[in-house]
Amino acid sequence: MEMQAAVFRKVHEPLTIEAVEIDRPRGREVLVRTVATGVCHSDLHVVDGIGRFALDRPFVLGHEGAGVVEAVGAEVTAVRPGDHVVACLSGFCGACAQCLAGHPNLCTGGLVTRPDDTAPRLSQRGRPFRQFLGIASYAERMLLHENSLVRIDPDLPLDRAALVGCGVLTGVGAALRTARIAAGQTVAVFGCGGVGLSIIQGARIGGARQIIGVDVFEGKLETARRVGATHVVNGAEDDAVKAVRALTGGAGVDHAFEAVGVAALVRQAIESLAIRGTATIVGVLPPDAMISFPWMAIRPECRVQTSRMGSNRFRTDIPLYLDFYRHGRLLLDEMVTRRGRLEDVNAAFQAMKAGEVARTILAFD
Ligand SMILES: [Zn+2]
Numbered sequence: 001m002e003m004q005a006a007v008f009r010k011v012h013e014p015l016t017i018e019a020v021e022i023d024r025p026r027g028r029e030v031l032v033r034t035v036a037t038g039v040c041h042s043d044l045h046v047v048d049g050i051g052r053f054a055l056d057r058p059f060v061l062g063h064e065g066a067g068v069v070e071a072v073g074a075e076v077t078a079v080r081p082g083d084h085v086v087a088c089l090s091g092f093c094g095a096c097a098q099c100l101a102g103h104p105n106l107c108t109g110g111l112v113t114r115p116d117d118t119a120p121r122l123s124q125r126g127r128p129f130r131q132f133l134g135i136a137s138y139a140e141r142m143l144l145h146e147n148s149l150v151r152i153d154p155d156l157p158l159d160r161a162a163l164v165g166c167g168v169l170t171g172v173g174a175a176l177r178t179a180r181i182a183a184g185q186t187v188a189v190f191g192c193g194g195v196g197l198s199i200i201q202g203a204r205i206g207g208a209r210q211i212i213g214v215d216v217f218e219g220k221l222e223t224a225r226r227v228g229a230t231h232v233v234n235g236a237e238d239d240a241v242k243a244v245r246a247l248t249g250g251a252g253v254d255h256a257f258e259a260v261g262v263a264a265l266v267r268q269a270i271e272s273l274a275i276r277g278t279a280t281i282v283g284v285l286p287p288d289a290m291i292s293f294p295w296m297a298i299r300p301e302c303r304v305q306t307s308r309m310g311s312n313r314f315r316t317d318i319p320l321y322l323d324f325y326r327h328g329r330l331l332l333d334e335m336v337t338r339r340g341r342l343e344d345v346n347a348a349f350q351a352m353k354a355g356e357v358a359r360t361i362l363a364f365d
């Protein structure tokens with residue numbers, strides 16, 4: 001079947017809208033008609049040449065997709081045609097040590113795509129294309145493993161549900177699952193993009209009493225306030241660490257989160273901690289990034305940890321977080337600052353670079 005997709009061919013060049021062939025679902029694969037996809041920084045990283053992705057063939061990017069199941073392979077049991085689904089890059093095998101220990105977000109089994117020696121899921125005139133993270137949501141259809149999908153209630157809006165597949169899952173999960181914020185604790189979030197705003201919301205849902213949003217863009221700080229930040233700090237104008245300490249009466253925060261992937265912000269997060277505080281690194285840093293700080297900067301018994309995709313068990317977490325949305329506790333409408341169609345994806349990247357958006361949603365008919 002032929003469909004339109006946004007194709008990545010070369011670093012630093014815009015994606016091009018092209019006709020791409022998508023195969024039928026085999027085995028445990030599911031064919032999904034894409035209804036909406038979020039535009040995430042990880043896609044932009046590929047375009048900017050950041051990260052270690054095989055670029056030996058054209059790539060269909062996008063991984064925050066939601067849609068309606070059109071067809072399923074013979075072995076699929078999780079979903080059926082007509083189901084509303086959200087894709088998640090934490091596809092799991094269900095059999096490796098991490099999956100069996102209850103950490104499918106750390107799955108080492110690897111199931112996300114077909115072996116290279118079989119017919120490709122995506123192709124063009126016989127030439128195979130890659131799918132970003134086994135999903136490839138910048139396309140009218142997605143063909144993916146059933147363990148990369150979760151079914152959701154059909155009354156939920158698919159465009160906002162799409163966001164919960166990556167950025168929201170990562171942020172809310174970092175606060176509630178990885179850091180396990182307790183009621184009454186204090187929190188600082190460095191970086192108030194889509195993930196940072198979701199951390200702020202997770203902290204609010206978890207009962208934090210003080211939530212300090214730090215960013216260099218006023219627009220993002222305004223959104224941070226709208227979704228739950230009790231205080232904001234503009235890191236371009238103020239020394240963020242001093243400001244966080246001042247706002248906490250000198251104590252520092254119980255939890256600091258780095259939500260961008262910048263070494264300098266990791267250091268600021270560590271330096272903002274209270275005694276026995278925890279810094280959680282949510283952003284993805286360049287592989288060779290070094291983080292250094294003076295010994296005296298770290299308070300007694302502080303901890304530094306990373307969070308991978310919000311320590312999710314997405315088959316249960318995505319429906320749970322969408323339930324928070326249904327009851328007005330998780331604000332998703334406020335996170336969407338821009339809407340467009342597939343051909344607007346490059347403009348969405350530009351807006352993201354300019355720091356003007358929390359999230360763009362691209363919608364399909
Ligand atoms: Zn993402």
Ligand SMILES: [Zn+2]
Nearest residue numbers: 096099107109
């Ligand atoms: Zn596994």
